[in-house]
Amino acid sequence: MSRIRILFQKKNKKVLNVYCTAGFPQLNSTIEVMQALEKNGADIIELGMPYSDPLADGPVIQASSMVAIQNGMTVKELFRQLKGFREKISVPVVLMGYMNSALQYGFEKFCEDASALGVDGLILPDLPIHEFDSYYGAIIKKNNLDFIFLVTPETSEDRIRELDKRSSGFIYAVSSSSTTGSDKDMSHVDAYLKKLSGYKLNNPVLVGFGIKDKESFEKASRHTNGAIIGSAYIKALQQSNDVAKATKEFLEPVLN
Structure with a gap:
């Protein structure tokens, strides 16, 4: 059983x-x-593979x-x-990036090497x-990697169910059709996530894009299994030269 499934x-x-x-x-x-x-409470680490022409990333992550x-x-x-x-990190680790990076490396070798290292899944x-x-x-x-598909408020129920069949690990629910890091009207997001939870999908659902603090994390988690924070954490790292201190100070208020 995968680390992600065990976690959920x-x-x-x-x-x-x-x-x-x-x-x-x-x-x-x-x-x-x-x-x-x-150390400071993240349940999953989504490790971004930097790419020069990202489609979904907002200005901070770019x-x-x-x-x-x-x-x-x-x-x-x-x-x-x-x-x-894996001698130092026990939580699930998912690589997030774009096909070009994996194809340049050689897709089969990319999956083989990622799996051999102890990576748990991919978001492409x-x-x-x-x-x-x-x-x-x-x-x-074949390489025992989970694959996480993204859904948006515009994705039809039929397509969401098709993506759910093919996903393993979890479904990444994009809070709105925009890039990462932009502010969201969480009342519209709440209605969308409530609808999504009503579908009773096979996979857990994590919501991302615009989650930045305790309030948005709690709201995003109301109808889902949890949430994804990206840009806000990158900003915290940008503003400090001490990774350990910046991470602790950023995550403590979110989780406590």
Whole structure:
């Protein structure tokens, strides 16, 4: 059974997934940031593979990706840094990025190496469902990686159910059709998430985009299994030169 599934069996409410960018703020910050997140209460770490042309990322995460790329972060370098990380990190780790990065590395090798290192799952927002069905899904499954599909308020119920069938780990519910980090009207989001919970999906649901503090985390978790914080945490890292202190000061008010 995957680490993600075990997590949701033990805890099915207020699961906190925190996004961080590999190679940010410094090239060698990756493991330090991951350890700080686990120590301070993150249930899942969503590790972003920096990419020069991200589709869904807002300005804060885009800027962190550009810094990471300038620092020298690549998929090859990330995998080098992740070697032996399971001796230090026990929470589920999901790689988030774009198909181009995985294809340049070699998709099959990418999945094999990620799995061998102890990565639990993948979020690749630009992998179309028909390509997942015809080719990539089998490779992901063969390597025992969970695959997380995204749904939005505009996604039809039929399509959500199709994506739910193919997903494992959890469903990533995008709070609105915009980029990460932008402010959201949580009353509209609440109605959408309530509707989603009524579908009784097979997978747990985590909501992301616009979750930034205790209030938005609590509201997002009302009808789902938890939420994803990204841009707000990246901002906290930007404003400090002490990863451990910044992470503690950011997560404590969210979780307590």
